[in-house]
Amino acid sequence: MTTDLNPRYSFETFVLGEPNRVAYNAARSVAESPGASYNPLFIFGPTGLGKTHLLMAIGNRAQSVSEGFSVEYLTVDEFLEAYQVATAMGQADSFRNRFEGVGLLLVDDIQFLAHRRPVQGELLRLLSGFQESGQQMVLTSDTPPADIEDMDERLLRKLDGGLVVDVAPPDREMRRQILEQRAEERGADFEAEVIEAVAAFEVGNVRELLGLLNRLAAFQAVSETPVTADAARAMLDWEVPAEEAVMPIETPRAAEVEDDPFDMTPLFIDMPETDEFADFLSDVSSTVEQQIEVWRERLAASILRWQPEGYRTARLEQAMQSDEVMAPIERLVGQFEADIGRLQEMQEAMREVAPERANDIAFFDPDRVAEAEHLVQKAVRELGALPGPSEAYSPGAFVESGANRVAVTAVGATVSDPGKRYNPLVFVGGPGVGKTHLLHVVGHGLATRDNFWVACMSTQQFLDELQQAIDDDRWDAFRARFGKVDALLIDDVQLLAGRRHSQEEFFYLFNRLLEAGKQVVLTCNVSPRDIEGLDERIVSRFEGGLVAQLDSPDRDLRRAVIIKRLEDLYGAAELDLVDYLAARPASSVRGVLGLVQRVLSAADARGVDPSGRLARELIEGAIPAREDGSRSIRTSGVTSAPGVIHSQDKVIWRWPDPVERIIEELV
Amino acid sequence: MSLVNFTTREITCKIVYYGPGRSGKTTNLQYIYGRVPEGRRGRMVSLATKTDRTLFFDFLPLELGQISGFTTRFQLYTVPGQVYYNATRKLVLQGADGVVFVADSQARQLDENIESLQNLQINLLDNGMDVRDLPVVYQYNKQDLPQDLILSKRELDDALNFRQRPSFQADALSGSGVFETLKGVSELVLRRLSEVSTA
Known part of the structure; x- marks a missing residue:
């Protein structure tokens, strides 16, 4: 790390003249009583005038005057290298400590510290320490301190506070x-x-x-x-x-070499004594060093930033010290710090799920991010799985029509690009229009993605989970469990109305998922704004996504539902039956299916095929408009005039066990 | 061409001397060749053939040794100035890390200088390079000629160096300004180290 003193460089072999007399005398004075006269001593002058000779002469003389006196000579390159190694290892103190026992420190060519503020700062600290403890420092440069570019002002003042002498060209x-x-x-x-x-x-x-x-x-x-x-x-x-x-050799410019590119005869009979190439090399070295220095300092800064916090910095240390593959500095450090960011997220998640495992070593090693993620996933799964989409609502069974086209289109976009397009996606519609089915269709679509965790549940299930967490006093676990899903699908969110605490928790979870880019899909029987007792914050967030309306089934939808049902059961559908049933009004798909089921049951009971005739007889006969035109049936608050039944699914056609019900009432 | 290869710890700079015919590009290289210690320079190669015009350039490899742990190499090229060798010029420009535009300072050569400069921009574009992103310095050669024959640095800057890149006066035959130019372009090229380094 240091250079030995050359014994040939002594005061005796130094040619003394007027141009260097002051420097010579100052050097001798310092050599004979280090730390007592000029501290620091700064010698400057153009290259080749004996600065290094004087520097080494000081060291040689000081050692001869006092046996065992510790002298260290460093070029500025060696000084820089020592500093970089120490900072890279996160041991800046060791760099300062290594000079503790040095009585005389000689640093050559400090003009190369130009533009290197961190190292200048270190030199300043070192110099202050030397002065306080009576240790001597001598420095050389090819320019006066003030001419060194981008030099720390405090260091300049400190240097000027000692003795600055020059060596001039020989007379x-x-x-x-x-x-x-x-x-x-x-x-x-x-x-x-x-x-x-x-x-x-x-x-x-x-x-x-x-x-x-x-x-x-x-x-x-x-x-x-x-x-x-x-x-x-x-x-x-x-x-x-x-x-x-x-x-x-040839001076006429007309005979320039481009006329004969094969002619490799050197143009010059001799070289000048000034070494232009050495000068060029020095210039290039300085520029490269500056660039590499930036690179090293960036690595060192990152190591110093993260190592004290317990993170492994082996990746950066390896980059600094070895010849292994290295990326450009910003990419290298950027990736490292991004990995640490991810580890911190994982550790935070683990604190919520299983705090006792949050200090696993994997959370402190940026080379083990995948392992940290796996640990968190494992811990979350150990809390119990959340329900996924139900097989009862298969995507193939859903019938698309003009009544639900907007919602179906939104489903496609959500499945192909979850969390990006419509978030939250809210299906709104009356009972039986297919909201729940569509919710599960989204769930099935998303579940086909790799490592994509879909939770699909009713609001009641959500509330039960929440109540359980309250009872067990495991809020963090509840939040962690739901917070880890990639998509949360909840049916009938209107049931949150009036439940203030549940809405609070839902709001927290909802925001967290949306901020993390996770998909949220909800169903609701009325527009969110019309739900009484639902917090305005939640309403506005629902409306911030896409609220897709599912209308009552139109004739086309009814027809498609009937055909699908009949084909599923019989392989074919009688056109007359389809037309008749499709023409019947129905407020929901469920109502249409109820109508079909009624005809099928009757056909089954009579041992005949379901037909339009049977349906007419059954439906119109069941409500004999001609026989008793004055009677109406009141069901679920819906009054229907004979032949004008608006809500078939609200009509209770068969009362189960009326006798038992009466007995129950009487008892 | 990668300027810095962190894998192999190498820095390689390809610098192309560009300019009109007889402006002194090869003279620049020969002067440098003459000043570089034998162990630091490769064989200077000048290739010219009447039958295969694509091989017609000067090449001087310089080994600068280990700098901050990187094996540092400079590769200096010239292009043929003559108009009919454009394919070669385009080829040599490929992967250039920096360009020295060697202009002939003679007033009567101004049009040739401008034409060559335009040709440089076109050829860079054809190679997918943008002259605005590339380190370029200007060398105004033959400044030793009588003042009434040549344009001053300011006049040449006005005419050619409208992007205000570094420019140097030179007399390549005597060597004046040759290394200053090389230093100038090297500094620009090397300062891009961290920007264009590769894994």
């Missing part, structure tokens, strides 16, 4: 000294005039200067005679300045 005297020193180190022997001639060239940094020296040394090594000052000047004339160094 001529310094260049001469450097050349002499390096020539001696290389064992190259140059005339003093040659050194002087080279020193006369103004170069931007020491590396460039050494590059010139290397060229001269290489030239001298292959020459029979020593390099002279004039030869050196002639040789270096085109080397410096750099922009004049590139010499094309």
Whole structure:
């Protein structure tokens, strides 16, 4: 994680000159009494002027002055890496703690902290801690602190509070000294005039200067005679300045290379000393790092967010540390956090159903969402199944006509797209028009969907369930049980009228299902608004969906019902019988079927086939209009004049056991 | 082409040098070739054939090594500027992550520059790419020529760079502005890292 100090970089090997004297003196002072003089010490200057040399010289000297003194040298890359690893592991404190015993911390090239606010913040905290405890920090950069882009103001103030010194490009005297020193180190022997001639060239940094020296040394090594000052000047004339160094073989622009794309001859006789590629590489590295840094910080932030809450973050840690398959960061973190959201929902549901199982480890592992869902489903089922649609109301037995077409169309849309189109769907109509049948038809349609839980029951059953929950003091279980269904179908909701507490609970459940996109289908014998004693909130919500009216059966419906009934029983239907019965008025399908049944029973009793004639005789004979035109029959509050029976199904044609009833009344 | 592959931990940037004939696209690549250490560059390939016009371009692969744990590669291409090689230009543009439009700064070449720029937009569209979404920088080459022969950066920006993308003055023969241009387009391309990365 850290770089060892290079023993070659010492104050003794550092070439001192006016351009770097202040920095040199400050560095020595810090090295000999760390934490006592300038803290922090900030050294800046262009690349190649000896900043790293000074930094390591401080470390080497401090260690030699005090044996066992702890010195740590870090490039900013190493600093960043240490920070990222620590934050990724959720151990930011360990990052700070690792510097506790360090007496002198040397950080190189902090200009690369530009735009990295979180790391800047960490450096600020570290620096404050160092100052408080008398630990020394020395930093370098290629620009003054204030010129580092997007730098934390507090960190800038902290850096300015220490000592900020620069190292400038070497002057001529310094260049001469450097050349002499390096020539001696290389064992190259140059005339003093040659050194002087080279020193006369103004170069931007020491590396460039050494590059010139290397060229001269290489030239001298292959020459029979020593390099002279004039030869050196002639040789270096085109080397410096750099922009004049590139010499094309062919200068006329007309001879540009596109004329001969096969020609791979390098255009240039030599490279300039300035390393444009290295510069480019550094630029690219910086940009990539910034982008990758964003990616890592996003992962680390998410890990830090969820780990303390007990959630497993292995998926994110793996993404950060390994070469495994990784998605783009927003997708990766987004999916992770969506999974946690789902786990939280599941855990909440489990708290309602079986609180003792709500802390199962599956609820804290985003890689086990399916398992968590299974646990909840299992717990809900253990509470007991809710009734589904009845087989007695098969979809095939329902007869469609103009009287119920709107409702039937709504059923189709609801079955194909539950919870989306008509929610709630409310069937309204008088008794016997097929509301209950249609409700169960919806239930059968929805039940064919995979993993789709349909609860279909009467309002009375719902109220019984609710009463049971109240008696057992298991409200949460009741809510969880109903809250888990994918579709709730309830018959005769008018029965909720006047039951305030039941309406409260129904309202809660209804809202919860609708908010979760679950389908609700209801039946009602009158329009919701006409139900007395039904809470206005419930009425308005019912009307917010689709209220579909089922009318009394028209002639077509009656006819279709009669034919279907007769065909089901006999395989065929006598047309005269069908026409006669279909022409009889009926307020409900149930009434039509009652009429058919009456004819069939009579035919059965007489041992003849059911026919129109028999029906006429039976029905018209049973109410002998011609024999007793003044008598009317009063049933269920409906008074019917002879021959004008409006509600056949309300007429009680056969009183069961009248004798027993009379005895019962008398007793 | 995927810019970032998190699976293999690779970053690959395909940058295409586009522009009219003789504007200096190949010169850009050759200058870069000359400045890249041997171990970091692949063989620069220039393919030209009279019989198969679809293979006519320059290709320079650059290995930038490991950057933040990603093996980073740049692939630099030029397209033939000549009008009759449009099929090749379209082919080379496929999967480009960024484009350097190398314009000839000479005043008399302005029409060719405009024509080539329009051709770039058409070819991008044909490849299902939108020039508005693609990192593009402009290089105004041959700025070393006498001032009375060339247009200034401002004039060229007005004429060509109406989307106000980064633009660079250059003299590709001497290398002036070549790396600045490459840096400019690289930065734009790399800043899209997180947007276009693939699993």
